[in-house]
Amino acid sequence: MNGHDKSATPLLRLTDVNTYYGQIHILQDVNLEVYPGELVCLLGGNASGKSTTLKTILGLVTPASGTVEFAGEEVQHRSTSYRIERGMAVVPENRRIFADMSVDENLQMGAYLRNDKAEIEQDRERVLELFPRLRERLNQLGGTLSGGEQQMLAMGRALMSRPRLILMDEPSMGLAPLLVEQNFQIIREINEQGTTIFMVEQNANMALSIADRGYVLQTGRIVLEDVAENLLQNEQLRKAYLGR
Amino acid sequence: MTEQRIGTDEWVEQHEARLATQSELRELVYGFGEQLPLWGRLGLLLLIGLFVPVLTSNPFHIRIAATIALMATLGVGLNVVVGYAGLLDLGFVAFYGIGAYAYAYLSSDFTGVHLPTLLTIPLITVLGAVVGFLLGLPSLRLVGDYLAIVTLAFGQIFVQLMTSLTRVDLSWVPFLTTDGPVNLTRGPNGIIELDSISIFGFVADTLTENYIIRLVVLILVLLFVHHLNNSRLGRAWRAMREDELAAEAMGMPTRLLKLQAFAIGAAIAALAGTLFAAEQKAVFPANFDVTLLITLYGVVVLGGLGSLPGVLLGAVIMIAVPEILRDIELASLLFYVGSVVALIGLIKPRRLVGLLLLNVAIIGLLVQVIAESIWPDSLAELPSVASVFPEFSVSIRFVTAIIDSLPEIVTSIVRNWLAIPVGNQELIGNIALAILIVLILIASRIKQTTQLLITLVPTMYLLALVWEIRLSGQESVTRLIFVGVVLIVLMIYRPHGLLGTQRIEIV
Amino acid sequence: MSAQLELKHINKNFGGLRVINDLSFVAQPGQITSLIGPNGAGKTTLLNLISGIYQPDDGDILFDGVSIVGLEPHEITQRGIARTFQTLRLFLNMSIIENVMSASFSRAQMNLIDIVFRTPRFRREEQRLRNEAEEKLGFFGSRLVGYRFDQPAYSLSYANRRRLEIARAMMTNPKILLLDEPAAGMNPNETLEVTALIGQLRDEAGYTIILIEHDMSVVGGISDHVIVLDHGEKIAEGDFEDVVTDERVVEAYLGRKSS
Amino acid sequence: QDVPEGEVSLAVLGPFTGPVASIGEEILNWSQLAVDDFNERTGWNVTIVEGDTELDPAKGVLAAEAVIANENVFGATGPAGSQVVAATAAMFEAANLVHVSASATDPSLTQDGTTTFFRVVPTDAVQGPTDANFLANDLGVTRLFIIDDQSTYSVGLSDQVEAAFPGEIVGRESITQDDSDFSALVTRIRNEDVEAIFFPGQIASQGAVLAQQLAEQGVDVIFMGADGFFSPEDFVEGAGGATEGAYVSFFAPDIHNLESSADVVARYTDRFGDFGAFGPPAYAAATVVLEAMERAFEANGELTREGVLAEVANTNQETTILGIPLSFDENGDVAGGGFSIFQIQDGEFVFVTSVNIGSDEE
Amino acid sequence: MDNFFAQLPQQIINGLTLGAVYALIALGYSMVYGILQLLNFAHGDVFMIGAFIGFGIMSAMLSTSAPSVIIIALMIVAAMIGCGVLGVVIERFAYRPLRNAPRIAPLISALGVSFFLQNVIQLTLSARFRTYQTAQLIPGSIGVDLGTARLSGVRALVIIVAFLLMFLLQYLVRRSKLGRAMRAVATDKDAAAMMGVDVDRVIMATFFVGSALAGAAGVLNGLVFFRIWHFMGFNAGLKGFTAAVVGGIGNVPGAMFGGFFLGFAETFAVGFLSPTFKDVIAFVVLIAVLLIRPRGLLGARLVQKV
Numbered sequence A: 001m002n003g004h005d006k007s008a009t010p011l012l013r014l015t016d017v018n019t020y021y022g023q024i025h026i027l028q029d030v031n032l033e034v035y036p037g038e039l040v041c042l043l044g045g046n047a048s049g050k051s052t053t054l055k056t057i058l059g060l061v062t063p064a065s066g067t068v069e070f071a072g073e074e075v076q077h078r079s080t081s082y083r084i085e086r087g088m089a090v091v092p093e094n095r096r097i098f099a100d101m102s103v104d105e106n107l108q109m110g111a112y113l114r115n116d117k118a119e120i121e122q123d124r125e126r127v128l129e130l131f132p133r134l135r136e137r138l139n140q141l142g143g144t145l146s147g148g149e150q151q152m153l154a155m156g157r158a159l160m161s162r163p164r165l166i167l168m169d170e171p172s173m174g175l176a177p178l179l180v181e182q183n184f185q186i187i188r189e190i191n192e193q194g195t196t197i198f199m200v201e202q203n204a205n206m207a208l209s210i211a212d213r214g215y216v217l218q219t220g221r222i223v224l225e226d227v228a229e230n231l232l233q234n235e236q237l238r239k240a241y242l243g244r
Numbered sequence B: 001m002t003e004q005r006i007g008t009d010e011w012v013e014q015h016e017a018r019l020a021t022q023s024e025l026r027e028l029v030y031g032f033g034e035q036l037p038l039w040g041r042l043g044l045l046l047l048i049g050l051f052v053p054v055l056t057s058n059p060f061h062i063r064i065a066a067t068i069a070l071m072a073t074l075g076v077g078l079n080v081v082v083g084y085a086g087l088l089d090l091g092f093v094a095f096y097g098i099g100a101y102a103y104a105y106l107s108s109d110f111t112g113v114h115l116p117t118l119l120t121i122p123l124i125t126v127l128g129a130v131v132g133f134l135l136g137l138p139s140l141r142l143v144g145d146y147l148a149i150v151t152l153a154f155g156q157i158f159v160q161l162m163t164s165l166t167r168v169d170l171s172w173v174p175f176l177t178t179d180g181p182v183n184l185t186r187g188p189n190g191i192i193e194l195d196s197i198s199i200f201g202f203v204a205d206t207l208t209e210n211y212i213i214r215l216v217v218l219i220l221v222l223l224f225v226h227h228l229n230n231s232r233l234g235r236a237w238r239a240m241r242e243d244e245l246a247a248e249a250m251g252m253p254t255r256l257l258k259l260q261a262f263a264i265g266a267a268i269a270a271l272a273g274t275l276f277a278a279e280q281k282a283v284f285p286a287n288f289d290v291t292l293l294i295t296l297y298g299v300v301v302l303g304g305l306g307s308l309p310g311v312l313l314g315a316v317i318m319i320a321v322p323e324i325l326r327d328i329e330l331a332s333l334l335f336y337v338g339s340v341v342a343l344i345g346l347i348k349p350r351r352l353v354g355l356l357l358l359n360v361a362i363i364g365l366l367v368q369v370i371a372e373s374i375w376p377d378s379l380a381e382l383p384s385v386a387s388v389f390p391e392f393s394v395s396i397r398f399v400t401a402i403i404d405s406l407p408e409i410v411t412s413i414v415r416n417w418l419a420i421p422v423g424n425q426e427l428i429g430n431i432a433l434a435i436l437i438v439l440i441l442i443a444s445r446i447k448q449t450t451q452l453l454i455t456l457v458p459t460m461y462l463l464a465l466v467w468e469i470r471l472s473g474q475e476s477v478t479r480l481i482f483v484g485v486v487l488i489v490l491m492i493y494r495p496h497g498l499l500g501t502q503r504i505e506i507v
Numbered sequence C: 001m002s003a004q005l006e007l008k009h010i011n012k013n014f015g016g017l018r019v020i021n022d023l024s025f026v027a028q029p030g031q032i033t034s035l036i037g038p039n040g041a042g043k044t045t046l047l048n049l050i051s052g053i054y055q056p057d058d059g060d061i062l063f064d065g066v067s068i069v070g071l072e073p074h075e076i077t078q079r080g081i082a083r084t085f086q087t088l089r090l091f092l093n094m095s096i097i098e099n100v101m102s103a104s105f106s107r108a109q110m111n112l113i114d115i116v117f118r119t120p121r122f123r124r125e126e127q128r129l130r131n132e133a134e135e136k137l138g139f140f141g142s143r144l145v146g147y148r149f150d151q152p153a154y155s156l157s158y159a160n161r162r163r164l165e166i167a168r169a170m171m172t173n174p175k176i177l178l179l180d181e182p183a184a185g186m187n188p189n190e191t192l193e194v195t196a197l198i199g200q201l202r203d204e205a206g207y208t209i210i211l212i213e214h215d216m217s218v219v220g221g222i223s224d225h226v227i228v229l230d231h232g233e234k235i236a237e238g239d240f241e242d243v244v245t246d247e248r249v250v251e252a253y254l255g256r257k258s259s
Numbered sequence D: 001q002d003v004p005e006g007e008v009s010l011a012v013l014g015p016f017t018g019p020v021a022s023i024g025e026e027i028l029n030w031s032q033l034a035v036d037d038f039n040e041r042t043g044w045n046v047t048i049v050e051g052d053t054e055l056d057p058a059k060g061v062l063a064a065e066a067v068i069a070n071e072n073v074f075g076a077t078g079p080a081g082s083q084v085v086a087a088t089a090a091m092f093e094a095a096n097l098v099h100v101s102a103s104a105t106d107p108s109l110t111q112d113g114t115t116t117f118f119r120v121v122p123t124d125a126v127q128g129p130t131d132a133n134f135l136a137n138d139l140g141v142t143r144l145f146i147i148d149d150q151s152t153y154s155v156g157l158s159d160q161v162e163a164a165f166p167g168e169i170v171g172r173e174s175i176t177q178d179d180s181d182f183s184a185l186v187t188r189i190r191n192e193d194v195e196a197i198f199f200p201g202q203i204a205s206q207g208a209v210l211a212q213q214l215a216e217q218g219v220d221v222i223f224m225g226a227d228g229f230f231s232p233e234d235f236v237e238g239a240g241g242a243t244e245g246a247y248v249s250f251f252a253p254d255i256h257n258l259e260s261s262a263d264v265v266a267r268y269t270d271r272f273g274d275f276g277a278f279g280p281p282a283y284a285a286a287t288v289v290l291e292a293m294e295r296a297f298e299a300n301g302e303l304t305r306e307g308v309l310a311e312v313a314n315t316n317q318e319t320t321i322l323g324i325p326l327s328f329d330e331n332g333d334v335a336g337g338g339f340s341i342f343q344i345q346d347g348e349f350v351f352v353t354s355v356n357i358g359s360d361e362e
Numbered sequence E: 001m002d003n004f005f006a007q008l009p010q011q012i013i014n015g016l017t018l019g020a021v022y023a024l025i026a027l028g029y030s031m032v033y034g035i036l037q038l039l040n041f042a043h044g045d046v047f048m049i050g051a052f053i054g055f056g057i058m059s060a061m062l063s064t065s066a067p068s069v070i071i072i073a074l075m076i077v078a079a080m081i082g083c084g085v086l087g088v089v090i091e092r093f094a095y096r097p098l099r100n101a102p103r104i105a106p107l108i109s110a111l112g113v114s115f116f117l118q119n120v121i122q123l124t125l126s127a128r129f130r131t132y133q134t135a136q137l138i139p140g141s142i143g144v145d146l147g148t149a150r151l152s153g154v155r156a157l158v159i160i161v162a163f164l165l166m167f168l169l170q171y172l173v174r175r176s177k178l179g180r181a182m183r184a185v186a187t188d189k190d191a192a193a194m195m196g197v198d199v200d201r202v203i204m205a206t207f208f209v210g211s212a213l214a215g216a217a218g219v220l221n222g223l224v225f226f227r228i229w230h231f232m233g234f235n236a237g238l239k240g241f242t243a244a245v246v247g248g249i250g251n252v253p254g255a256m257f258g259g260f261f262l263g264f265a266e267t268f269a270v271g272f273l274s275p276t277f278k279d280v281i282a283f284v285v286l287i288a289v290l291l292i293r294p295r296g297l298l299g300a301r302l303v304q305k306v
């Protein structure tokens, strides 16, 4: 969990990104980088544009200007599925579970692009070990899971694709306290195994405690960028976000 | 990085500044409309409407206006059901039919009943509401497209019954003496010779009088529906359309709301039905078939679902466009102007349009010259351009004459420019049409400007050729092809309807 | 003090799955009763049962001593039980103010004649409702007030949608407010804010509140009474302090090392 | 020869698009031929204005209004369907515009004193008894099954036959013009003791389909249709032999075999291909109006709608494309005339018998 | 009663044939609906085009000495490919731009497409009726007599081909990755994209398959009911829609079931009740079915978790 190598090419880079919803200007000249192997978190108040940033990275909204580079390739005009194919995975806001597919099928959807049957099976086992609750519910329809169960499923589904980069939008939302801790544990493990993570999280204390670096977004602009330890110490930030 | 107080949120202060300005058709209409109070807007509408018979004594124009008024009234009713309450009702036309047939039964020699209009109209409107309510009852169990099919079935059943109930055995009905089967509807021959609307001795016999009645009813209905929509009822309908369960949980009785929407829509339809029957002085089952339903959906969706001005605009488009296209010369003009406008929209640096048109013109002449030298006998003889120009006299008539003969002039110029083959024009036209469709499909996929321009040159040539030798010769068919294309293009251009607001469906 | 809401031996199954198992509890008027428990314990289901969206297989639910089982959701709401949803269910294409105003449907004093003829009564009533709606929105301080209320609800961010949902529920003039994870998706600071607001709702508006929340700082801060569910059963009940130290609760829910 | 100044148009109203566009198309093509023939003969330059009624009276009203408003229109043919005529007649009346229909056969249309409506075909009131008598007396049918296709024409004629048929009506049912699957009906008919089926459909291919499905299930009964089925291409060739032996009643001789019309027929088939029963009457109707225009222009030196109307009423053609003389009675119905009955033998319409109006009615 | 049993075997064959055609149309309707919640009112016209493609091939081949089997196979395959491509083109141009529009907006462009196709066919091929020369391909003498009923060769062919196609489809949807992707796209397009599903491709594939089935239906319909014309798609589309909804729209087995159900409803209405009121009876039955099973015969209960 040491600092990244600034000389390496970033896995993900946003340059001067401007995003609109209809006529409303949301992201304003956003610049950020995520280097391979990093765990970066994006903080910000409600409505500051965090989810919008993730949507822009994923291609669910198209920036009016600026570039999104993934692994050295400009992808801002590519489709979402293309980006996923290049190695992104996502734990989306609102979970976006396939409501009328079973839990198992939802997990299989995570591995949609993969063809290695045996290894998919392995990964599935691993996910079910991480979230034993899902194993109990394997044949239940995704849409009938409780909120927290869905969150677990969304996490598990993202893991199934063996991505290079996981984008997470509030992965611990709606989870019981016990699970929140477990969840962060898992995130950290995945990261240590080499997967790069870019995470939006409201639970800023916890997030920063496992992150390498962080950005702070406010009203659509990046207002602060630093390594995690420094952010945790930042007086302003603590007052504004950390609640103490 | 600008100095900002972290933790505060400036969206609110910055909101206006962040709004990218963009001129919008919708803003244009509403910007103007919003300056006026409601009565002003409706008054303006009435004024414009009343102006039609003053402006033209041509009964065809008045008939178009009258049809628009009627379709708009129906559209407003349908809009309550589909636009506000979000119920996909495909049986709406049946209520219109019920209104019309009810009028026929209450005001004709067929039954021998001649009730005064002042009585029939409220009676039928209430009847419509009641039937709408009753049809709504079974529909409560159904959602979405299951509702659609049941209502569609209802509409079909209505038409079928009106067509077939010609030999009904009524001997089982007590207190009714009939000899043999009874003809209840006169089948496809319809019920004819209905009374005109008469109110306090004023009898609406002429088209213009009927038109004015329709106009007044339209405005009253608009007022009524507008008021409904801007009340707790309208809010509840829209809430229900968005999320039925949440609406229910917020204290809105969704079943009742649906029934109310059905009933109100049906009442308006039945009212429109009486106006229709009284003007046509007859009712036929064929008046109420699916084609009318299609038109009505066009009326409510084209303008923008849920928007009352949208309904008006939709009615104008759905009725006026096909009528204008009846005149093949006008259609020609529209065709060429439309093509050029489409080019202007399609090609980004606008000045390239000029270049393109120049190229097209040159290619056309080249083809003409080549064809003439190789197959001198295979080209059709053409009118000289000069012959269609109106006689030169320096007067105002000259200007109007030019305008009048503009379509002819355009056609004539085009026909002189094209190399029009004699012989089996039909076959040549069909082949050209096939190639043209493929070319258009290809052109629409090309992103690169140069390639696009190159593809468009033969496309434009073929477009003119196909029009001249194939399409313009078959007015009625061409008209519907045109209508189809207009519908597709309008929807693609404004997916939310011309005056509709952007809505999001899921998040 | 008689119970405002009383659940008696409630059971609920989905297919073969028993989600609520012989559950009983009471909520006292003017108090905040918190429901906590692991994911999938049946908390949300319980709210659905109370608000009439699901019907219990067994048992009875009494509101002010009267059974409300079998009533339609809107009837229950009209009697004074309002709720928010864990997965938000706003009327996204309606404006913010309309979202709130729509919830006053059943208590708006106007009939068809008023509506069609725009009687003075109609105008008065509309104005009153609008003011009231703005007041409810104002409850969240600058968070919502600054937005133009005629913007569509979909333009709100996640947390603000949550606030709007609460405002909407308040607009039904409830006696009991059922809140499903109101602080989800908020950062610690905002969570504190919401906690304070919920406290205010109880103290100033006098609502009885049933609260589901996973954030112990919220639950700890304002609960009068805490009930812990696991697998559809009540495993503990009492003050926050008592409950969080309960062995089974720690085991099933909180984890050893919780803060 | 003198030619009127300005544009002169003949309006043709019919269903040119939609489900029965096949009928409209034939009407339109034959009208075009009539106009071309007329122009060639007189040197005029008459054009056709289409009024597409889509067979819906409400659309028909708009179409009629459009042609009425067109100042170049001095006469019209159509509308095709009786219900459209009923909906539009008053408008033509008010505009003094003559319209001659080639297919509207509802007897009541000429009964209410309109002066502008004429038709070149006899009404159902005449044809019905003829067909019924033929079935009962000539073929000795005692048990008849009647099918109509829910068009005004078909229902009207069926009603007349039903009323006039002396034997037993085993069944009377309606199908729609869209239907192509009659197998269930055939199975049912097979299980009833039926001697003959009378199906006066408008659309010949539908008759062919019914005949084929009767054959498929081995139902061997007399099959009789009327005017609409008078189409070699659709009713004979299209049936692949299944209509062999079927009868069709028609109000004129078979123009395919008519020497006097051979030339016109040849020119038509060259240009547009084969045709059915709706075209030739449309040609006749158009000719009536066009010749009235010519006479009116000659008489008055100018063309007016009133003039054309008056001349149409004076129509007295020795013979027409249909091979029969044509003049109108005071109501606008054809005077005289009669019906011929044909049988399909070896793939040809063979004349069987004919009945003159007024001679054989009981 | 006697009459009833005398007719029954033949009526079952009749119903099966009609139902097979309806089922194939309903499948395409239902698949497209399932994935886009779009009522593709141009579907009937695709069916019509299929019938014309088959007719074209037939006319061209009949004069050659090719065996009937080959001709029929070619007709079906050509119609399927032609219609499949047409379906994809329609989706690309008329529906894709409206993907995020209100649900019934594409309805209007679908109607536009329908107008366009119908009238272009009328313009180019005329409104004349054409007849399939079935007798030359499958002589009427081929067939089996089953007691009082007769199963003619054409009907057997129609039923067999329809079932074959339906089984293939079922296999495709159940077994292949495409099937799962289709379901995912149907539930949530964005989420499916987030899993790496190329949503546009999946939708295209759906349109291709659905339209191809309509094309096959067009040919089979022509073979067994002979006549085709430019407007035939209108009614067929309504029937397909009805069948799809009754079966439970968006559900593949449901659409098949609905097709046969409607086929039988109509046939029995004609055979045992009243041909005149055929549609009325069929519709009344449908309404009754839907009131008892509001999500269609095989429609799944909607997942409603609050």
Ligand SMILES: Nc1ncnc2c1ncn2[C@@H]1O[C@H](COP(=O)(O)OP(=O)(O)OP(=O)(O)O)[C@@H](O)[C@H]1O
Residues within 6 Å of the ligand: A021, A022, A024, A026, A044, A045, A046, A047, A048, A049, A050, A051, A052, A053, B011, C154, C155, C156, C157, C158, C159, C160, C185
């Ligand atoms: N579909 C949309 N249309 C219009 N505006 C939107 C839309 N989605 C979000 N917004 C606006 O964009 C801004 C940023 O929203 P975003 O969802 O990115 O916030 P966020 O930082 O993720 O907040 P939260 O913590 O509440 O999830 C907000 O002001 C929101 O109102």
Ligand SMILES: Nc1ncnc2c1ncn2[C@@H]1O[C@H](COP(=O)(O)OP(=O)(O)OP(=O)(O)O)[C@@H](O)[C@H]1O
Residues within 6 Å of the ligand: A140, A144, A145, A146, A147, A148, A149, A174, C014, C015, C017, C019, C037, C038, C039, C040, C041, C042, C043, C044, C045, C046, C086, E304, E305
């Ligand atoms: N409609 C349904 N069909 C089947 N199972 C259901 C249904 N609704 C809920 N369940 C199951 O019931 C259990 C309880 O769900 P509920 O939503 O009440 O949990 P919860 O306590 O709110 O959990 P969370 O804290 O994660 O939101 C879950 O395991 C869920 O899978």
Ligand SMILES: [Mg+2]
Residues within 6 Å of the ligand: A050, A051, A052, A093, A169, C157, C158
């Ligand atoms: Mg967010």
Ligand SMILES: [Mg+2]
Residues within 6 Å of the ligand: A146, A147, A148, C043, C044, C045, C086
């Ligand atoms: Mg929950």
